[in-house]
Amino acid sequence: MSMVPHGGDLAAAEARWGRPAKGWLDLSTGINPMPYPVPAIDPTAWQRLPQHDRLRALLETARACYAAPADAPIVAAPGTQILIQLLPRLRPGARVAILGPTYGEHAACWAAESATVANVGSLDEAAAAEVVVLVNPNNPDGRIIGSERLLALASDLAARAGLLVVDEAFAEVTPRGSVASEAGRPGLLILRSFGKFFGLAGIRLGFALGAAAEIDRLARLLGPWAVPGPAIEIGIAALSDQGWQDEMRARLSAAADRLTDLLTAHGFADRGGTDLFRLVEHPEAARVWDRLGRAGILVRPFPDRPALLRFGLPGNDGDFVRLAAALSVEP
Amino acid sequence: MSMVPHGGDLAAAEARWGRPAKGWLDLSTGINPMPYPVPAIDPTAWQRLPQHDRLRALLETARACYAAPADAPIVAAPGTQILIQLLPRLRPGARVAILGPTYGEHAACWAAESATVANVGSLDEAAAAEVVVLVNPNNPDGRIIGSERLLALASDLAARAGLLVVDEAFAEVTPRGSVASEAGRPGLLILRSFGKFFGLAGIRLGFALGAAAEIDRLARLLGPWAVPGPAIEIGIAALSDQGWQDEMRARLSAAADRLTDLLTAHGFADRGGTDLFRLVEHPEAARVWDRLGRAGILVRPFPDRPALLRFGLPGNDGDFVRLAAALSVEP
Numbered sequence: 001m002s003m004v005p006h007g008g009d010l011a012a013a014e015a016r017w018g019r020p021a022k023g024w025l026d027l028s029t030g031i032n033p034m035p036y037p038v039p040a041i042d043p044t045a046w047q048r049l050p051q052h053d054r055l056r057a058l059l060e061t062a063r064a065c066y067a068a069p070a071d072a073p074i075v076a077a078p079g080t081q082i083l084i085q086l087l088p089r090l091r092p093g094a095r096v097a098i099l100g101p102t103y104g105e106h107a108a109c110w111a112a113e114s115a116t117v118a119n120v121g122s123l124d125e126a127a128a129a130e131v132v133v134l135v136n137p138n139n140p141d142g143r144i145i146g147s148e149r150l151l152a153l154a155s156d157l158a159a160r161a162g163l164l165v166v167d168e169a170f171a172e173v174t175p176r177g178s179v180a181s182e183a184g185r186p187g188l189l190i191l192r193s194f195g196k197f198f199g200l201a202g203i204r205l206g207f208a209l210g211a212a213a214e215i216d217r218l219a220r221l222l223g224p225w226a227v228p229g230p231a232i233e234i235g236i237a238a239l240s241d242q243g244w245q246d247e248m249r250a251r252l253s254a255a256a257d258r259l260t261d262l263l264t265a266h267g268f269a270d271r272g273g274t275d276l277f278r279l280v281e282h283p284e285a286a287r288v289w290d291r292l293g294r295a296g297i298l299v300r301p302f303p304d305r306p307a308l309l310r311f312g313l314p315g316n317d318g319d320f321v322r323l324a325a326a327l328s329v330e331p
Numbered sequence: 332m333s334m335v336p337h338g339g340d341l342a343a344a345e346a347r348w349g350r351p352a353k354g355w356l357d358l359s360t361g362i363n364p365m366p367y368p369v370p371a372i373d374p375t376a377w378q379r380l381p382q383h384d385r386l387r388a389l390l391e392t393a394r395a396c397y398a399a400p401a402d403a404p405i406v407a408a409p410g411t412q413i414l415i416q417l418l419p420r421l422r423p424g425a426r427v428a429i430l431g432p433t434y435g436e437h438a439a440c441w442a443a444e445s446a447t448v449a450n451v452g453s454l455d456e457a458a459a460a461e462v463v464v465l466v467n468p469n470n471p472d473g474r475i476i477g478s479e480r481l482l483a484l485a486s487d488l489a490a491r492a493g494l495l496v497v498d499e500a501f502a503e504v505t506p507r508g509s510v511a512s513e514a515g516r517p518g519l520l521i522l523r524s525f526g527k528f529f530g531l532a533g534i535r536l537g538f539a540l541g542a543a544a545e546i547d548r549l550a551r552l553l554g555p556w557a558v559p560g561p562a563i564e565i566g567i568a569a570l571s572d573q574g575w576q577d578e579m580r581a582r583l584s585a586a587a588d589r590l591t592d593l594l595t596a597h598g599f600a601d602r603g604g605t606d607l608f609r610l611v612e613h614p615e616a617a618r619v620w621d622r623l624g625r626a627g628i629l630v631r632p633f634p635d636r637p638a639l640l641r642f643g644l645p646g647n648d649g650d651f652v653r654l655a656a657a658l659s660v661e662p
Contacts, residue, residue, distance in 0.1 A: 004555075006380075006555065008379060008380040008382075009382070009383055010379075010382060010384075011382060011383050011384035012383070026379070029380065031378070031379070031380070035374075035377070035378045038374070038377050043366075043369070044533070045533050046366070046369050046531050046533045046534055047362070047366045047530055047531055047532065047533055048339060048341075048357070048362070048532060048533050049337075049339040049360065049362070049526075049532045049533065050533055050535070051339075051340070051341060051342060052340055052342050052343070053341075053342035078409040078413075078535065078557070078559065079556055079557070079559075081554045081555060081556055081557075082413075082553065082554055082557060084554070085552060085553065085554040105554070105555075109554070112551065195380075199378055200377050200378060201378065201379060201380045201556075202375070202376050202377045202378055202379050202380065202381055202559055202560030202561065203377055203559050203560070203561070204381070204409065204556060204557075204558075204559040220443065221416060222413065222416070223412045223413055223415070223416040223436070223440070224335075224337065224412060224436075225410055225412055225532075225535060226409070226410070226412075226413060226535075227535075228409065228533055228534050228535040228559060228562065229533030229534070230533065230534070230561065231559065
């Protein structure tokens with residue numbers, strides 16, 4: 001299995017701290033804690049092979065939700081992760097620049113497929129790369145690179161058969177920063193994640209949009225029936241529910257502000273993030289992480305940057321109060 | 332998408348024949364029409380990333396259900412199809428013999444990854460191959476190759492770094508023919524499909540069992556969180572429900588006998604199959620297929636063997652009566 005550290009592993013947390021009496025408050029991911037309500041699922045969605053016409057409806061709904069062109073090539077997968085696993089097949093052995101620090105699986109997956117991977121701190125350092133990968137807004141610091149710069153870079157890369165991969169895993173909370181409206185341009189490949197914003201990471205659903213050559217290749221690598229029937233139905237319902245999405249953006253923005261206020265009041269320095277998570281710095285971050293873990297609250301450490309912690313959003317007043325209480329205990 | 336013809340595509344059937352007033356009776360797949368009842372799913376299974384400890388529980392349950400050794404390397408995937416897509420990565424560019432005619436995706440997936448594929452009619456013709464692929468019992472004719480012969484072949488192949496792939500997609504209805512009890516031997520890789528026997532093809536769940544080198548590689552290619560949380564929970568419930576499985580084997584056997592009797596009474600010659608589908612021959616098979624389609628009953632034709640049809644099982648008395656009535660109409 002993957003050697004990249006991730007949030008969300010409650011079994012590992014229990015192995016370290018035991019099972020908390022009040023249950024885990026898992027703030028170690030960027031998953032919305034106010035999930036889209038799973039609609040009733042027609043039994044045939046479980047029983048039959050996933051149906052082509054329903055998959056087509058899902059892809060049309062996703063394009064509309066992401067403001068992509070109606071004819072933009074798009075493919076659905078059982079989670080964005082498996083697309084990240086397959087992307088290196090599009091450019092075997094390429095020189096790849098990953099704009100970091102960022103989500104660790106990008107570098108790991110390219111390296112596992114014999115790419116030459118350079119982790120770079122700015123796009124200026126990526127000039128020699130055939131493939132450039134970035135997360136926008138970035139995880140964990142929320143850095144946003146403007147669309148104009150991204151589209152110019154995609155054009156440059158396309159001119160030499162290269163590829164710009166823009167992982168928009170958290171773009172629902174910064175929709176104006178998305179380049180999905182340009183999907184289909186040569187040299188540009190966009191990843192969208194369903195589970196984070198909709199709070200349904202367990203269903204595994206993600207999309208890639210891009211030029212026909214790349215999207216067709218990904219679809220062939222995934223094969224038929226890659227997305228489960230229930231995920232197709234839930235995806236259609238959620239991605240077409242603009243009212244819920246608009247209201248949720250406002251709620252997440254308010255919750256992120258409240259979290260930032262709480263953390264800064266407890267001596268953390270804000271280091272960015274998105275409305276789905278906040279990155280903070282604290283000289284005693286490792287001790288805070290352990291203290292929270294003992295209180296049943298899981299947050300995300302960064303082994304190579306020990307002063308940083310990433311906090312997901314508490315989903316309700318009770319969870320905010322519980323976090324505040326744990327932060328108030330002297331170490 | 333895949334160019335291999337498959338059953339189960341109701342949208343394509345409606346494009347040809349229109350939507351039937353009574354709804355489709357889909358007999359075009361080998362999926363059990365008496366599905367395992369989907370248990371209530373804890374909301375956290377939808378919301379959280381799939382948990383490692385629940386995945387481990389699923390893998391242990393699957394090993395026990397398949398009578399595999401408790402330490403046999405095993406990996407779960409979102410459907411067997413994606414494992415079939417990935418298998419060629421285990422032996423790049425190999426000379427592959429596929430024992431056919433059989434499920435079309437095996438040959439297509441190896442060919443797509445630059446393997447040299449030979450479709451052979453008997454194992455004697457596979458002597459020069461580095462990889463041998465077969466489905467046991469075979470789809471569509473139900474041919475079973477004995478375990479002793481398979482294990483000897485796996486040993487031969489292992490001695491020259493080759494691989495025997497045994498796709499046991501329908502082995503639940505012929506459990507004594509399975510080689511899963513030998514999983515872990517070098518040279519032997521076994522595929523198991525969840526959705527067919529349990530009648531839940533929409534959830535997408537499959538397994539590979541084999542030697543550590545191959546299973547670890549497949550797990551790395553799939554990446555973390557490949558199986559959705561709800562599929563993990565449903566899989567644990569169904570694979571551990573021995574009572575349901577035993578009763579279902581008896582019910583499927585009775586239904587398959589009833590189907591065979593009905594088809595032979597209408598002039599079809601039985602050409603094999605399993606307790607999940609029957610293969611039959613009829614000089615007017617193409618006209619029967621069209622007549623059934625117009626009556627809203629979808630069965631599986633074979634474009635390159637036009638006298639054959641494959642019938643899945645009707646799931647209840649009403650569907651048997653409907654099929655009998657449609658077969659009784661003069662063409």
